[in-house]
Structure formats: C-alpha cells, structure tokens
Amino acid sequence: MEIFMLGTVRKSPQRIAILAVGGALTAAALSGPLTGSSTAGGHVDAPSSVKDTAADLTDVYAFTSPDNTDTVTLVANVRPFQVPATAANAVVDFPFADGARYEIHTDADGDGTADTTYRWTFRTKDDRPAFPPLPKVGPLPVTSLSSSSLRVRQTYTLERVRAGKAEKLVDGTAAPTHAGRVLMPDYGKLRDQAVEKLPGGGQTLASQAADAFKANTQAFGLYTLGTAGPVPKWMPDANPLSQMNVNSLVLQVPKSEVALKGDPKRNPVVGVWSTVSRPGADLSRGLAGQAPSYRQVSRQGTPHVAFGLYGSTIGMQRDDGPEDRFQHRTPREDQDAKDFLATSLDPVPTRRIAAAQNFPAPATPRNDIQALFLKGIGASNGAKFGYDLNTHTMNADADAGRIALAEELRLNLTTPVTGTPHPDGLIAGDKQGFPNGRRINDNIDGPLIRMLMGEPGGRSAEGLLPKPIIDQQPADAKSTFPYLNVPNALL
DSSP states (O other): OEEEOOOOOOOOHHHHHHHHHHHHHHHHHHHSSOOSOOOOTTTTSOHHHHHSGGGOEEEEEEEEOTTOTTEEEEEEEEEEEEOOBOGGGGTOOOOOOBTOEEEEEEESSSSSSOSEEEEEEEEEEEOSOSSSOOOSBOSSOOOSTTOTTBOEEEEEEEEEEETTEEEEEEEEEOOOOOOOTTTOTTHHHHHHHHOEEOTTSOEEEEEEEEOOOOOOGGGHHHHHTSOSOSSTTOSOEEOGGGGOEEEEEEEEEEGGGTSGGGOTTTSOEEEEEEEEEEEEEETTSOOTTOOOEEEEEEEEOSTTHIIIIIOOOTTTOOTTSHHHHHHHOOGGGGGGOHHHHHHHHSOHHHHHHHHHHTOOOOOSSOHHHHHHHHTOSOTTSSOSSOSOSSOGGGOTTSOGGGOOOOOOEEEETTSOOOSSOOTTGGGGTOTTSTTSSBOTTOOOHHHHHHHHTTTTTSOOOGGGSOOOSSEEOOOOOOSSTTOSOOOOBOO
16 A cells, blocks of 8 residues: 655635636536636646646647757646736745656657656755744845745756666756745846756756646637537637746756767657656555655646547546546556547547537548557658658667557657747648647647648648637747746736
C-alpha cells in the first residue's frame, strides 16, 4: 500500500475560479448550446488534475527558439485559473508545490520513454516571524528578488536526468506570484532576475505568467455537443483565460542536448511531454530510512487529448475514467491501453459534429488521427498531409522496431523558422506550427476540429467554425526568451 500527498484542496481564489468556470461549463454542456464562456487546453483534462490544482498541467509548448535557432524552447504551464494580481496577493499566492517533481521529458528514439528529462523540485522559505502574522509581501514595494519586502520566496533545483541518473544543472529562485502594481511595480524586472543560465548553454525560468492559450470558446461545444450555438456569430468569443495567470517552467537548451546521438540534422525529431509527480511512502514496510517514492499525478503533451478524442470535460467525466488513466500513464504504456487506441481510431467529437451539423464523417478507422496523437505526421503512417514531417521514423539512428505508439508532442528540430507564422499552423500550410510542436501563439481548436472532420485529405471543415463578432484573446507572446507575457495585474 502506498500513500501519496495530493495536497489540500481549499477555497482559495484560484479554487473558486476553477469551480465557477467548471460549473458554468458543466451547465452549458448538459443543458444546451454554449453562450461563449469556456475553458480550453489541458486546463480541465481530468477529474484528478482539477482536484490537485498545483499539479494540474495545462499546456506544453515545444518550438525552435526564434531568437536562437540552434536551441529549442520547451514550456510547461501548470496551476491554471489564477486570478489577476491585486494587493490581495500579498496574502494569498499561487506557488509551485514543495517537494513535487515537475518534469519536461524528451524522447529522441521514439520508444515512448524519456531519454532526457529536466526536473524542477521546489522548496519554500518563509522568513516571517511566527507572531504577529504578517503578509507575504510588503509593506514597501518589491524591487528585487532579494528585497526584504519579499518575506516568502520559492527556490528550486533543476536536474537533468539520463539513464536514471540525475545531474544538477542549477539552483534558482522562482519569480514570485505577482502581488499587484503597487507592491510589484516592475514585475518584468523581477522576472529577468529569476532567469538562470545553464551550464553548456541554455537558460531557464520558473515564474508566474499570463495564460497564453488562445481558445475558440464558441468551438468548445463542437467537441462536447457537436454544435457551437444555434446562430453563428451570436456571442462574442470572450476567452476567460485572457485575463488569467498560470505558473510556467520555461527551458531553452541546445538542440544537440535532446536530439538522438546529439545530432539534430541526422535525427531531427523529438517527442516532448510534461508530468508532475507527488512524493509519498510505501506503508507496507517500515518508514525508517525509506526514501520518498513518487507517483505521477498529471501529464500533458499534445493539446486537447480529452477534448479531441473523448469529447469530454469536467462534468462529463467520471473518476478513474479514461481521462484519469491517461494522466497516470507513461507514453510507453499507451500502446497497451486498448480503449485509448480504439478511441484514437474513432474519436467521439467527429461523430457528434457529423450528426449535429449534417457533415459527412470520415470513414473509420481514423489512422490520420491516431498518427496525429501517437505517431507524428508521416507520408505513409496514416497522416493525410502526404509528407514526412515529425515522425520518429525520420531519425536515421532510431530502431524502427522499437518505435512505439505513444502520445507525445512531436517536433522536427530542423524545420526552418518562418518570418510569417500562421496561427493555424500546419493546416494553413505553415509547417513550423502545430502539430509540428507547438508555438505559444498557435491556435488549437480550429485546426484540430478541421483535422477531426477529415482535413486535409477530405472536405474542408473550416465553415463549421464560428466567426465571433469580438475576439478577446491573450496578447501575442514575445519573440525573445522567455516569450510569455508577464502576469495579468489589476492593482
């Protein structure tokens, strides 16, 4: 018997936000067409992740760094629905979980197991006296990470793990939760101070950031109901995430560090995913001298696994259902999950959209959708794009017999960086965009729905996507490290 610490679920502002948004989504999904309010991405992928918000992975990004094309940037966002910063954040903040392992994994040979893992482990230092109780920030503005007004701070150790051996890369300090413009008048300066250079090249940042996910909230109903609303353009696309914050782990490393045999030209494709694992103990034996064991509680790679395959979200899922089981599996184990493989060949949203929109559903089995999530885009693996782009079979030194069906966000490290990126990525002819990795400004909902309905090999499904009158979205990401925008703040 093992016991693992899942954290305390309390009614913090973040928890209230999750309940409020989740409740609205559930009501909309069960009662009728949506009115424009929604969530997106991995923000509500499974019941278990919502219950453990500090470990709830929302989105993973992987792209060639536009400001240093010899490097690749990997981003994992966690702990969604953080309210915009105000002075109240001097009392309530949104830290990473102490002791948990936040990891970004890379798979160079396509066998579904990590070849190189980057692991952050956090710890909190609280310098406040026991009495009287004092706020975490203030009373004077915080002008640096060493400011005496910053009484509670998080530090971390970043390790690189290969072949089961962990090597420490750096000890760093996380940029704090934004406490509003009065107490943190220049958050960008604090974030710059939190950037750590890595040995051998590269850099990293652990920080709060503005949520970057650009959600087509009216299209949400297409996944769950098959319809986006009774009247096109009937509501603005008011993306609630455009005002929310998340915690972000940003990593930039040389491409040779993650490519098979260190050669990105010969072996250009790498698979990427992120996990969070919680420490625990084995109660079947004595605790004396027992080192912590870790259980994976969250997983994120290709966006929209729950939406795109199961057409589900909170309120439509059951505890320990397929979405929860996915959160606890490794990519290597996907090939043995028969229900998961079957759903990848017959995704639920396609049938719903076809029935509700009188739109012809592509014939099953959907080898193209299985390729999208489990193989990468290849000329002869079921994908309909007609060329090799990011399947591990492109790696000259990979053993074809060991390449596994495994859900990963696959990236071709040699795809040239375009000067005119299209937010719809590959479906719009931009080979550098999703699903060839994922850039921060890439759209997901529209391209994925179009692929679910048979593009590019079938009839165009672009007309199924509603065009909102007003499109309220997060600001575009920056073109230089760390790319993400500083947290949203009110006061």
